[in-house]
Structures are given as C-alpha cells and as structure tokens.
Amino acid sequence: MKRSILAAAAVLSLACGCSSELCDAGELASALAAAHPGDTVTVGACRVTGSFTVPAGVSVVGQGPSTVLVASADHTALLLTGGTPATRVASLAVESAGGRLAIYGRGPGDITLQDVSVTVTRGVGVGIEETANVTLTRTTLRGPVTPENVAGVPRPPTPATTGTHGLVLVRAGTATITDTSVRGFAIMGAELVSTTTTWTRGDADANLSTGIFVVGGSATFESASLSSTLAGVVLTPPYGGVGADGARIVTRSTSISGNNGVGFLHAADVMAEHHDVTASDNTQGGLWVQNVAGFALDGATSTLRGNGFAAIMLVRSPGVTISDASIESTRSVTRMIGALGSVSVGDGVQMLGSHAGTLISGVRLVGNQRVGVLLDLEGGMLDSMPCSDVTVDGMGTSLGAVMQNGTSLPGWDTGITRAGATLANDPAFSGMLGVAGVVTPTDLPRADASGGIAGVVTPTD
Numbered sequence: 001m002k003r004s005i006l007a008a009a010a011v012l013s014l015a016c017g018c019s020s021e022l023c024d025a026g027e028l029a030s031a032l033a034a035a036h037p038g039d040t041v042t043v044g045a046c047r048v049t050g051s052f053t054v055p056a057g058v059s060v061v062g063q064g065p066s067t068v069l070v071a072s073a074d075h076t077a078l079l080l081t082g083g084t085p086a087t088r089v090a091s092l093a094v095e096s097a098g099g100r101l102a103i104y105g106r107g108p109g110d111i112t113l114q115d116v117s118v119t120v121t122r123g124v125g126v127g128i129e130e131t132a133n134v135t136l137t138r139t140t141l142r143g144p145v146t147p148e149n150v151a152g153v154p155r156p157p158t159p160a161t162t163g164t165h166g167l168v169l170v171r172a173g174t175a176t177i178t179d180t181s182v183r184g185f186a187i188m189g190a191e192l193v194s195t196t197t198t199w200t201r202g203d204a205d206a207n208l209s210t211g212i213f214v215v216g217g218s219a220t221f222e223s224a225s226l227s228s229t230l231a232g233v234v235l236t237p238p239y240g241g242v243g244a245d246g247a248r249i250v251t252r253s254t255s256i257s258g259n260n261g262v263g264f265l266h267a268a269d270v271m272a273e274h275h276d277v278t279a280s281d282n283t284q285g286g287l288w289v290q291n292v293a294g295f296a297l298d299g300a301t302s303t304l305r306g307n308g309f310a311a312i313m314l315v316r317s318p319g320v321t322i323s324d325a326s327i328e329s330t331r332s333v334t335r336m337i338g339a340l341g342s343v344s345v346g347d348g349v350q351m352l353g354s355h356a357g358t359l360i361s362g363v364r365l366v367g368n369q370r371v372g373v374l375l376d377l378e379g380g381m382l383d384s385m386p387c388s389d390v391t392v393d394g395m396g397t398s399l400g401a402v403m404q405n406g407t408s409l410p411g412w413d414t415g416i417t418r419a420g421a422t423l424a425n426d427p428a429f430s431g432m433l434g435v436a437g438v439v440t441p442t443d444l445p446r447a448d449a450s451g452g453i454a455g456v457v458t459p460t461d
Helices: 002-016 025-034 422-428 452-456
Strands: 040-042 047-050 052-054 059-061 068-071 078-081 087-096 101-106 110-120 123-129 133-137 140-142 163-170 174-178 181-183 188-193 196-200 203-205 210-215 218-222 239-244 248-252 262-266 271-275 278-280 287-290 294-298 302-305 309-315 320-323 325-328 333-337 341-352 359-361 364-366 371-376 390-394 399-404 416-420
Touching: 025 040, 025 047, 025 052, 078 087, 087 101, 101 110, 110 123, 123 140, 123 452, 140 163, 163 181, 163 452, 181 188, 188 203, 203 210, 210 218, 302 309, 325 341, 371 390, 390 399, 390 422, 399 416, 399 422, 416 422
Parallel strands: 040 059, 047 068, 052 078, 059 087, 068 087, 078 101, 087 110, 101 123, 110 133, 110 140, 123 163, 133 174, 140 181, 163 188, 174 196, 181 203, 188 210, 196 218, 210 239, 218 248, 239 262, 248 271, 262 287, 271 294, 278 302, 287 309, 294 320, 302 325, 309 341, 320 359, 325 364, 341 371, 364 390, 371 399, 390 416
Antiparallel strands: 333 341
C-alpha cells in the first residue's frame, strides 16, 4: 500500500511540478486514508483546498510557508485524531474563512503542531480536546481583528461572522506550548480549560476582550507576553489574562502590559504566583486579585509601573504575600462602579475587606497618584500588621498609606516608611477614599465547557 501511495505521488508530481510531494486534494486525502501510525505524508509547495482527516499517529509535513492547506467552505481544514506516536502537523500554513475550526483535534493519544501558521477570517484557529498530550512549537495563530478595525467587529462576535478564538484546549491533558503567538481574535486569544499547560515565550497579544483565559487546571507562563488586549464593543471588560474556577497560575519573567483594561484578573478560588513579573500601562488595573485561594508576587525585577486605577487590587483575599517589588506611577482613573457612582482611583495597592495573614514586605511604592497603600476594612478589624519594610513616596497631594472604614491595631503602619509629600499629607488627611468595588460574574468571560469545544465557541456577547 505504501508503494502505491508513493507511486501515485510520483505520477502526480509530473503534473503539478511539486517534486515527489502531494499537491492534489484527492491524492492527499487518499494518501492520508491509507497511512498507518508512524507514516509521514508530505505535501508540496502549493495551495491545496479541502478538508483532510489525519489518522492517529500519522504525520503531515509541508515545505514551510509555501505549503498552504485551505479549508473548503464550511469545513475544517485538518481533522486530527491523537495517537501514539503523536499525530503531527509540521512546516505548513492553514487558512480558514468558513466559520469553523481551522484545525480540530481529539484524543485519546498525543497531538503535535510544529512550525505551523494558521490564519482565520471567520471561526476558530485550533481546537483540541480530550487528549493525553498536546505540543505546540513555533505555532502562529492570526485572526482578523486589529487596532484599526476593532470598532467594526460584529456584535456579538460569533464564529460565523469573525475569527473568535485562536486556541481552545479542553481537557487536553498536558499541553506544552513554546514560541507560539496568538493575535487578532474577537473573543479571546487562548482558552485553556482543565488542562495542565506550560507556555514558554511567545505571546497572546492584541486580541479583543481577553488574551488568555485559564479555567480550572493549571497554567505556567515563562518569559511570555499577555499584552495589548483591545477594548471594543463587546460587553465583557478587556483582560490580558483571567484565571477562574480554581485554576493554578504561575508566571515567571512574563510581561502583562499595555492592556486596554485589567492586566490579569484572578478570581473564583484561583491560586497564583508571579515571579519577576512586569505589569505596566494597563488602563484599568495591573493585577486584580478577588476571592482567591492564594496569591504571591515576588522577585527583585518585579515592576508594576504606569497602570491606571490600581497596580494591585486585593479584594477579600486573605493570605496574600507581596515582596521585593517596585510599584510606581499608578495613574488616577475615573470609573462608574454600580451604586458607588463615579470613583477616581490611582493607588499602588488597594486592599478591600478582610486580609488576614496578608504581608507586603520589601516593597517600594513611588509616585502613585492618589495613594501608595489603601486598606479599606469594610467595617471590619485589622488584626495583623500587613506591611513590613515598605516605603511610600509621593509628590503633590498624593498620600502614602491610609487605613479606613474599620478598626486597626495601634501602630498598624509601623512597617511603613513615608517619604516626600506623604510625610505631611498623611497626618493631615481625615477623609474617606473611594474604593474600586468588585468584579461581578457578568464581567467575567464565559467559562462553560460542559459541551466541550463546541460549547466554548458558541455565540456569546
């Protein structure tokens, strides 16, 4: 059988001028159907239109960017079945405009994409579910959304009208993602559901609404970028990243910057660690921490600079630790917050509610426009010293450290050193500062994966 495939390819090569590689859709489909685990089917430097099923354990290899598989109308370009060895797609490009998934994979074995670029006009880039292991290496996923056309994205965005999701993993086992970029999608760059993910380098940048959404499972980001998320006409606020439903989040040397909303939202029993993080120039807050199971930020190179509203927002999240970080130049931003009305906030760290066991140590807060550290106890009592070796420095009318709306221990601020204008401003201040409020469930992205990938990418507002 293998000889007959090679013979067919040789005959085809005389007609298409593509050496011994396949360039005819029918011949490619036949070759794949006849392949066995461990076989490799090679595609030529050409454009091939169709929908191709790749059996478990088979490799499809192109000639680089000059090999382009084009999804036929209303079909998926590549349908992959996970296998042992891994079912593999390498060294080719995929284009899809049909409102479906460009590449769809399902277990029970392993799936690998290597040196693959996917361009989507409508639909979803890559969706993989119920596998053992997934590997994406040097994979590029591109949707149609840009900063220039974001105002014209259909509302609500659906797969039938635009490119909605770059990468969707649902119960995909262990995912190893390296040097992979996801940009230009109308609902989110990547949604990682109940999967153990390690994402090294690469980015989820310039997507509309949400860069990366981690739902359950765990995700570790190493030297990656979750940045420049766009704000458009969708109702959900934009986030560079979101963790929810008990997810475990770890970042190392990762940039969360330039998002037109919140840099990273942690909610719903998430546990998170950020090591040597950069969170800068996010317009509605750097790191938002709400009702989490645990949160830690550390690292001598951790820098939160130029964020709007608050660099770190802690909402009813006890047991937080923040150490060895620099928090600078937070800008005051005015927002409408439910019954609170219009609130202007520009705080380095804002703590709202109970924070038993929280410790901020070795942190320098400089030039934050409204206040360096605000503790609003929501009518409760501060029963521990939250700050140690903390410096607050400001100019003009800025405050250094304020505790309000509750009862504190005497000397609650003994671990805080005030400098600059805060030395005079803090003792003279006797008012109440407005607080940021909470992120409500309606402000979160959709997280229902009970129906698998089909449920995740159904129309949403």
